[in-house]
Amino acid sequence: MRQIVLDTETTGMDAAQGHRIIEIGCVELNNRRPTDNDLHMYIRPDCAVDPGAVEVHGITDEFLADKPSFDEIAPRLVDYLADAELVIHNAPFDLAFLDAELKRVDDGHRALADSRSIVDTLVDARERFPGQRNSLDALCKRFEVDNTNRSHHGALLDARLLADVYRAMTGGQIDFGLIDQTEASESGEMAADTALTGVLERAARRPRVVQASEAEVATHDALVSGLERRTGQTSAWRSVATGASNTTEH
Numbered sequence: 001m002r003q004i005v006l007d008t009e010t011t012g013m014d015a016a017q018g019h020r021i022i023e024i025g026c027v028e029l030n031n032r033r034p035t036d037n038d039l040h041m042y043i044r045p046d047c048a049v050d051p052g053a054v055e056v057h058g059i060t061d062e063f064l065a066d067k068p069s070f071d072e073i074a075p076r077l078v079d080y081l082a083d084a085e086l087v088i089h090n091a092p093f094d095l096a097f098l099d100a101e102l103k104r105v106d107d108g109h110r111a112l113a114d115s116r117s118i119v120d121t122l123v124d125a126r127e128r129f130p131g132q133r134n135s136l137d138a139l140c141k142r143f144e145v146d147n148t149n150r151s152h153h154g155a156l157l158d159a160r161l162l163a164d165v166y167r168a169m170t171g172g173q174i175d176f177g178l179i180d181q182t183e184a185s186e187s188g189e190m191a192a193d194t195a196l197t198g199v200l201e202r203a204a205r206r207p208r209v210v211q212a213s214e215a216e217v218a219t220h221d222a223l224v225s226g227l228e229r230r231t232g233q234t235s236a237w238r239s240v241a242t243g244a245s246n247t248t249e250h
Contacts, residue, residue, distance in 0.1 A: 003029040003119075004084040005163040007155045008094045009057040012050040015096040020045035021070060022059055025155030026080065027163045029087075034163060039080050040156040042067045058152040074105045086112065089136055089162050091120035121166050128169065136161060143168040 005027040012019030026039040042059070044067040054060055088094050095112055102109040112118070125134035132138070136158060140147040145164045150157060224235050 001031060002084045003032070003087050004081055005029065005087040005159045005166060006081075006094060007088070007158040007162065008097055009059060009153060009155050010053065010097055011045050011047060012053055015100040018047070019050075019097070020047055021097050021101055022049065022064055023057070023155040024073075024077065025157070025159040027156075027159045028084075029163060029167075032167055038156065038159075039077070041073050041077070043073060044069050056153050070101045071105050074102065078102070081112075081116075083116070085117040085119060087119040087121060087162065087166050089120070089158075090122045091118050119166070121162060121169070124169065136165065139165045139169065 007025045008021050009023035010019050010021055020043075022043050022045050024039070024041050024043070028035045028037040028039075042064060044064045046069065049059060049061055049064070091113075095118070099109065099111050102112075121139075122134060125139055129142070137147060137150070139145070140150075140161055143165055145161055145168065147161050150161065228235055
């Protein structure tokens with residue numbers, strides 16, 4: 001399956017207010033493996049970049065002055081995204097900008113979410129890790145993805161980080177060396193062994209089982225006995241416990 005991990009940088013925070021895309025970064029995955037067929041483009045927005053946005057991504061009006069406009073790069077982008085599932089962190093944000101830009105170029109543009117599958121890694125992360133921070137930086141830390149070069153947001157850098165986070169979060173291997181053995185070098189095999197050893201060590205860790213003390217067992221037994229006297233019935237707990245005891249004895 002072909003997937004495109006995508007990120008954008010923009011002149012501001014709200015596409016509905018006329019803010020524009022100034023950078024697009026895409027990483028192609030084929031059956032969850034990077035293909036190196038990435039796409040990276042800077043775009044002249046023909047409007048000023050908000051100072052607050054510059055602080056986030058560091059992209060200035062002067063830098064963008066000689067870059068192509070969106071309508072110039074649109075055909076290449078549309079061809080590149082064709083038939084691919086999109087993987088985006090906080091997808092509504094990027095999709096709103098992409099749809100607005102594509103609508104300016106083609107009034108008959110159909111919303112991307114209506115024409116293809118979208119994976120929102122922020123939604124996925126919140127379901128997997130409720131109550132925790134699920135920013136890209138937080139997920140990089142959680143899955144041990146190196147983001148030390150991320151001093152500013154950058155569309156291609158962030159797409160590459162997200163590709164690694166997405167594959168780790170959804171069970172895919174990043175550098176576990178699962179490659180054709182005929183192509184594996186000796187050093188590559190050693191790296192794979194090291195990575196796999198680490199995975200197996202983490203998988204072997206289990207929570208410590210705490211057994212109830214004799215006093216706690218006696219207290220619980222007294223509580224169950226009291227309930228049985230009041231109801232005149234044998235508790236389900238007692239039936240299960242007795243059955244387990246009989247099974248052990250036999």
